[in-house]
Amino acid sequence: DSGVTQTPKHLITATGQRVTLRCSPRSGDLSVYWYQQSLDQGLQFLIQYYNGEERAKGNILERFSAQQFPDLHSELNLSSLELGDSALYFCASSRGGLAVSYEQYFGPGTRLTVT
Amino acid sequence: SQQGEEDPQALSIQEGENATMNCSYKTSINNLQWYRQNSGRGLVHLILIRSNEREKHSGRLRVTLDTSKKSSSLLITASRAADTASYFCATDAWETSGSRLTFGEGTQLTVNP
Numbered sequence: 001d002s003g004v005t006q007t008p009k010h011l012i013t014a015t016g017q018r019v020t021l022r023c024s025p026r027s028g029d030l031s032v033y034w035y036q037q038s039l040d041q042g043l044q045f046l047i048q049y050y051n052g053e054e055r056a057k058g059n060i061l062e063r064f065s066a067q068q069f070p071d072l073h074s075e076l077n078l079s080s081l082e083l084g085d086s087a088l089y090f091c092a093s094s095r096g097g098l099a100v101s102y103e104q105y106f107g108p109g110t111r112l113t114v115t
Numbered sequence: 116s117q118q119g120e121e122d123p124q125a126l127s128i129q130e131g132e133n134a135t136m137n138c139s140y141k142t143s144i145n146n147l148q149w150y151r152q153n154s155g156r157g158l159v160h161l162i163l164i165r166s167n168e169r170e171k172h173s174g175r176l177r178v179t180l181d182t183s184k185k186s187s188s189l190l191i192t193a194s195r196a197a198d199t200a201s202y203f204c205a206t207d208a209w210e211t212s213g214s215r216l217t218f219g220e221g222t223q224l225t226v227n228p
Binding site for chain 2: 043044096
């Protein structure tokens with residue numbers, strides 16, 4: 001158990017819909033990262049937040065957005081869903097993430113299926 | 116696109132044998148990390164090696180880093196059936212304001228009992 005929790009574990013929804021994925025980082029970790037894992041794209045970095053502020057951005061679609069709240073939990077919002085958005089979405093946390101990088105601890109993931 | 120390329124894509128060995136996986140990358144890095152993923156589950160951090168380090172050990176794991184060749188290797192000694200998993204290298208080329216991990220495509224390791 002990494003200490004990172006993600007909800008829900010599974011999500012099935014229709015094209016065009018909007019969903020919210022939730023992540024609670026390990027106690028004391030200030031950085032939260034979101035990744036997408038799919039068969040054709042592999043593991044892709046989406047976005048990083050550090051203590052509530054966006055710090056790094058990867059291949060995140062404009063239809064996707066994220067935020068980190070004062071209690072450090074984070075949410076990833078996916079809207080206007082397409083079939084190709086079906087994937088495993090992972091959240092990770094680390095104690096740093098600015099000048100010095102540390103190992104990241106991954107949650108169990110949310111499996112999103114868009115039908 | 117993936118920063119790292121891993122070799123081999125799949126590896127099948129017998130219990131007790133050593134397993135070696137290689138990773139190559141393209142740009143300058145701050146550090147390189149190795150992760151393990153059991154089928155459909157979350158990634159587990161194995162080891163982090165910084166760009167100024169050449170070799171690191173953790174239990175049965177040995178990681179080397181050659182920044183001149185932009186390559187790394189992960190050696191698992193005396194493998195066990197429980198080591199069966201996908202192994203990913205990830206490079207961290209931290210930015211001025213944050214950091215990100217760029218993952219390779221992974222090596223699927225099967226350890227036969």
